[in-house]
Structures are given as C-alpha cells and as structure tokens.
Amino acid sequence: MVETTVAHRTLAAGAGVLAGLAGIAAGSATAVFTGGPSPVIAVGNAVVARTPGFLKDFAVRQFGENDKAVLLGGMAVVLVALAAVAGWIGLTRIEVAVGLVLALGALAALATAVDTSTSASLVVALLAPLVTTAVGATAIVLLLRPLREAREPDAGADPLGRRPGDDLPSGFDRRRFLVAVLGTAAVATVGAGISRTLGTSGAATSRAAVKIPAPASAAPPLPAGTDPLRGISPYLTPNRDFYRVDTALIVPDVPADTWRLRIHGDVDQELELDFAELLDQRLIERRITLTCVSNEVGGPYAGNATWIGVPLTDLLRRAGVRDGADALKCTSADGMVIGTPLDVVTDGRDAMIAIAMNGEPLPLDHGFPARMVVPGLYGYVSATKWLVDIEVTRFSEFEAYWTERGWAEKAPIKLASRIDVPRSFESFAPDAVRVGGVAWAQHVGVDNVEVRVDDGPWEPARLVPQDGIDTWRQWTWQWQDATPGDHELTVRATDADGNTQTSDRAQPRPDGSTGWHSVRFSVK
Numbered sequence: 430m431v432e433t434t435v436a437h438r439t440l441a442a443g444a445g446v447l448a449g450l451a452g453i454a455a456g457s458a459t460a461v462f463t464g465g466p467s468p469v470i471a472v473g474n475a476v477v478a479r480t481p482g483f484l485k486d487f488a489v490r491q492f493g494e495n496d497k498a499v500l501l502g503g504m505a506v507v508l509v510a511l512a513a514v515a516g517w518i519g520l521t522r523i524e525v526a527v528g529l530v531l532a533l534g535a536l537a538a539l540a541t542a543v544d545t546s547t548s549a550s551l552v553v554a555l556l557a558p559l560v561t562t563a564v565g566a567t568a569i570v571l572l573l574r575p576l577r578e579a580r581e582p583d584a585g586a587d588p589l590g591r592r593p594g595d596d597l598p599s600g601f602d603r604r605r606f607l608v609a610v611l612g613t614a615a616v617a618t619v620g621a622g623i624s625r626t627l628g629t630s631g632a633a634t635s636r637a638a639v640k641i642p643a644p645a646s647a648a649p650p651l652p653a654g655t656d657p658l659r660g661i662s663p664y665l666t667p668n669r670d671f672y673r674v675d676t677a678l679i680v681p682d683v684p685a686d687t688w689r690l691r692i693h694g695d696v697d698q699e700l701e702l703d704f705a706e707l708l709d710q711r712l713i714e715r716r717i718t719l720t721c722v723s724n725e726v727g728g729p730y731a732g733n734a735t736w737i738g739v740p741l742t743d744l745l746r747r748a749g750v751r752d753g754a755d756a757l758k759c760t761s762a763d764g765m766v767i768g769t770p771l772d773v774v775t776d777g778r779d780a781m782i783a784i785a786m787n788g789e790p791l792p793l794d795h796g797f798p799a800r801m802v803v804p805g806l807y808g809y810v811s812a813t814k815w816l817v818d819i820e821v822t823r824f825s826e827f828e829a830y831w832t833e834r835g836w837a838e839k840a841p842i843k844l845a846s847r848i849d850v851p852r853s854f855e856s857f858a859p860d861a862v863r864v865g866g867v868a869w870a871q872h873v874g875v876d877n878v879e880v881r882v883d884d885g886p887w888e889p890a891r892l893v894p895q896d897g898i899d900t901w902r903q904w905t906w907q908w909q910d911a912t913p914g915d916h917e918l919t920v921r922a923t924d925a926d927g928n929t930q931t932s933d934r935a936q937p938r939p940d941g942s943t944g945w946h947s948v949r950f951s952v953k
C-alpha cells in the first residue's frame with residue numbers, strides 16, 4: 430500500500446501550478462522573440478472570436494469595459510485549477526498529468542494557428558506553444574519526481590527519520606524537491622521578466638517621439654457656454670475618460686516607425702504610405718463625437734474629441750477609385766475587419782485617417798498610430814483602430830467581423846439623448862432641481878431637446894450653441910416649481926431634419942438602440 434497524505438497531495442498540486450506558470454512564462458517570452466501571440470492571449474483571442482453574439486452582448490452589458498479583464502481573470506482561474514489538478518493526480522499517475530499538459534499545449538497551438546492578431550508566420554509562431562508545452566511537461570515531471578519517490582515503500586528507510594508532526598511520508602528528498610522548485614521558479618521569473626520588459630515597449634516609445642504637425646485646416650473656435658452644469662458630460666471627453674470598445678485582449682503594439690498603410694483593390698494606382706508620409710499630407714482638425722452601437726439607452730459609450738487626420742477622400746482621389754466599388758474593407762494590425770460604405774465617406778463629410786486625439790498622438794488603446802474616424806457612423810462600421818489596410822471593394826465580396834455576428838452591414842448613428850444629472854435616485858432641494866446631459870445626431874445635428882417630469886408636459890431644455898453637426902450638444906433644464914416627492918425625468922431630442930426620438934425601445938443589436946432615457950429622483 431502506498432501512502433499519500435493531504436500535505437503530500439497539496440504539495441503536488443502546488444507543484445502543478447508552478448509548472449504551469451513556468452510553461453506559460455517561457456512561452457510568452459518566446460512569443461516576444463517570434464512576434465507571435467503569447468499562448469494565453471492566443472487562447473483568449475480564440476475564445477473572443479468564437480463567443481456567440483448573445484454571450485458577447487451579455488458580457489458587454491454585465492462587465493462593460495471590464496469584459497477583457499473578466500475573461501483573462503476567468504482563464505487564469507481555470508488554468509490554475511487545471512494545473513493544480515494535474516499535480517494532484519500526477520502524484521499517483523504521472524502520465525495523466527503529462528497528458529493534461531500536452532492537451533493544453535495542443536489547444537494553445539491550435540489557437541495560435543488560427544490567430545490573426547499578429548503577422549508572424551505560422552511555423553515561427555508555433556514555437557511559443559511548443560516551448561510552453563515542453564517547459565510545462567518537464568517541470569511537472571521534475572517537480573513530482575521527489576514527491577512520487579517519497580510515496581514508494583522504502584524498506585531501507587529509517588522509520589525514525591520521520592520528524593514528529595511531519596505528515597509527509599518517509600523518504601521524501603527535500604533537497605531534490607527544493608532544487609526543482611527553485612529551478613522552475615527561476616524559469617517562471619525570467620520568462621515573465623522578459624515578456625514584461627521586452628514585450629510591450631515598441632508603440633509606447635515610438636508614440637513619445639511623435640510630433641503632430643499643425644493642421645492646415647484648424648477646427649473652428651469652441652462655441653461659447655459649453656459645460657454649463659457641473660456633473661454633465663464634459664463637452665470634450667478627456668482621453669483617459671474616453672470609452673474604449675474593441676476585441677483586443679492586449680493592446681496591439683504598432684510602432685509608428687514600422688507602420689505602413691496600404692490602399693488597394695478597385696483603384697487605378699495602389700498607394701502605400703509610411704507614418705512620416707501620412708503626416709506630410711494635408712491635415713484637418715475637427716471635433717467629432719464617436720458612438721458605439723452597443724450603447725444602451727442612457728449608456729456611456731459615446732465620447733467627443735478633437736481629432737487631427739488626413740481626409741480620406743484626399744487619399745482615395747489619389748488612388749483613383751474605380752466604378753462599381755461600394756465599400757472600404759478596413760483591416761487593423763490585429764486582424765479586425767470593418768466594412769465602411771464608400772458613398773458615406775465620400776459625400777463631403779470629414780471622414781479621416783486620424784493621428785491625433787485631443788492634442789496628442791492617438792493613445793495606444795485608441796488606435797495608435799492611425800485609425801479611421803467617420804462622422805455619423807457607429808464605430809463598428811467605421812472607426813478601425815490600428816488601421817493598416819484599406820481595400821476598395823464591394824460589400825458582396827467580404828464579410829466584416831461584426832456583420833458575421835449578426836450586426837447590420839450599414840449603421841448610421843441613431844438620434845439619442847441622455848440625462849447625466851441627476852444620477853438615479855439623487856435628491857434635490859425644491860429650488861435647485863437642475864438637470865442636464867447630452868444629445869447627439871451626428872452629421873444631421875440636434876435642433877431641440879425636451880424634458881418631462883412624470884406624465885407632465887414636454888418642456889424645452891436650454892441647449893449650448895451648436896458647434897457643428899458632427900458633435901453632441903449639451904443641454905440643461907431647471908424645474909421651477911418642484912413638488913416634493915419621488916419623480917421620473919424623461920428626455921427626448923429632435924434632429925435638424927425634424928425627426929423626434931421614438932419612444933419605441935430597441936436593443937442595440939442589430940443596428941443601435943432606441944427609446945427615451947429616464948431617471949428617477951426626489952425632491953425634499
């Protein structure tokens with residue numbers, strides 16, 4: 430009969446976790462050199478790409494912009510659990526532990542093979558999962574060996590060699606185990622150190638060196654009276670507060686000095702520009718409000734920024750668009766494919782390849798070094814970040830990432846309005862019921878905002894003077910003779926074409942939410 434104790438098993442489970450960490454760290458360090466995805470990120474990307482639409486909607490609703498952290502955290506929990514189980518079982522059945530490591534390695538290799546987030550060649554990219562598997566398997570064997578030998582009945586062992594209170598079995602070679610632990614921990618530490626220090630620096634360093642030239646066409650002066658009320662969305666959204674929506678588990682690392690943009694397809698003359706050439710084009714500066722189609726009524730996924738960029742039409746004119754094309758198939762450095770209607774970007778609006786946001790080079794998570802911005806279109810059909818390729822083509826020739834997942838092929842931004850103040854369940858003194866928010870109807874313009882308390886009449890809100898038709902408008906309203914008690918405030922906007930927001934509630938999918946936003950508050 431062999432002896433295994435709980436302490437023994439626990440130590441084995443810990444050894445499994447340590448072996449797993451070493452394997453993952455070694456694989457991630459390898460990925461730094463191959464330029465491929467690290468094994469964990471490859472698996473994460475595969476999960477993101479294959480998550481059914483309804484689950485993705487759910488995740489965005491539940492976790493908002495933390496959805497990536499939740500996914501990576503969940504994967505970490507699963508991996509640690511599997512590694513512990515491998516160690517625990519490996520104590521008595523080492524072939525099961527090694528088999529589990531090999532299976533996880535195969536999964537990582539498969540995920541790497543289908544990953545589009547890097548441009549590394551497949552054979553080279555597969556080195557990372559290979560190293561992960563080899564290191565993980567070797568480490569678990571070496572770590573478990575002293576523990577396994579300890580449980581074998583040892584005729585020669587001195588029963589008195591066992592210290593009192595020590596529930597590890599006799600014959601346990603502490604020294605050998607310690608050496609294996611230290612060795613594995615060293616591999617884990619060095620691997621993690623390499624992927625940390627060398628893995629993420631390119632774009633950040635390059636961004637710090639970028640100087641954005643003065644635009645040939647500056648934005649008009651800001652209208653007077655913006656930001657009329659504390660607590661409403663600032664007219665211009667600071668970069669650090671700007672909403673972020675994308676599928677990138679780690680922000681694509683695209684240094685400006687190696688970046689290229691290719692414009693090709695149904696054109697007379699293919700174009701390829703590097704970043705310096707892009708900066709040399711005629712630059713325009715415009716304020717444009719971006720909105721995500723996933724924004725629920727009253728939701729946070731809209732932001733207004735001052736962008737500097739190259740008019741898309743300048744580049745398309747140079748390339749010479751051929752008859753018959755109706756789409757731009759835009760691809761990012763991480764393999765995102767977004768389809769943008771050609772007639773919209775060429776109708777005279779300020780569609781641009783943006784290089785600056787609120788006076789700085791694009792932040793890394795907002796698409797450095799270059800992204801598209803098209804006034805009036807939801808981000809998922811227009812705002813390609815880390816843009817590297819524009820193919821002039823037809824919608825019938827390709828399927829965009831989100832279209833494959835049940836979202837509409839074309840999606841102009843819908844008229845919307847939002848109450849920022851009060852937040853839900855705030856209470857006011859009767860003479861101090863001041864409310865406000867924003868309303869948007871990009872590339873049409875907002876003409877009017879009205880509010881209503883409970884089932885009362887619609888009352889006109891005061892609007893900040895219009896900046897341009899591509900930005901949101903802030904609005905405020907004060908309730909003059911507020912009656913004490915609990916109330917509901919509702920808002921609706923009317924656009925410059927005279928359309929008033931519908932009260933019909935629509936979900937974000939397939940082409941944007943509709944409905945009126947309301948908030949409950951009380952008067953003391």
Ligand SMILES: Nc1nc2c(c(=O)[nH]1)N[C@H]1C(S)=C(S)[C@@H](COP(=O)(O)O)O[C@H]1N2
Pocket residue numbers: 671672673674675676677719720721722761762763765794795796807808809812813814815
């Ligand atoms: N490469 C890439 N670009 C992308 C996306 C993405 O997932 N990957 N998401 C799009 C969506 S859905 C939106 S709403 C906007 C958001 O831009 P922001 O994160 O700068 O606010 O980026 C768009 N561009």
Ligand SMILES: [Mo]
Pocket residue numbers: 674720721722723807808809
């Ligand atoms: Mo979006």
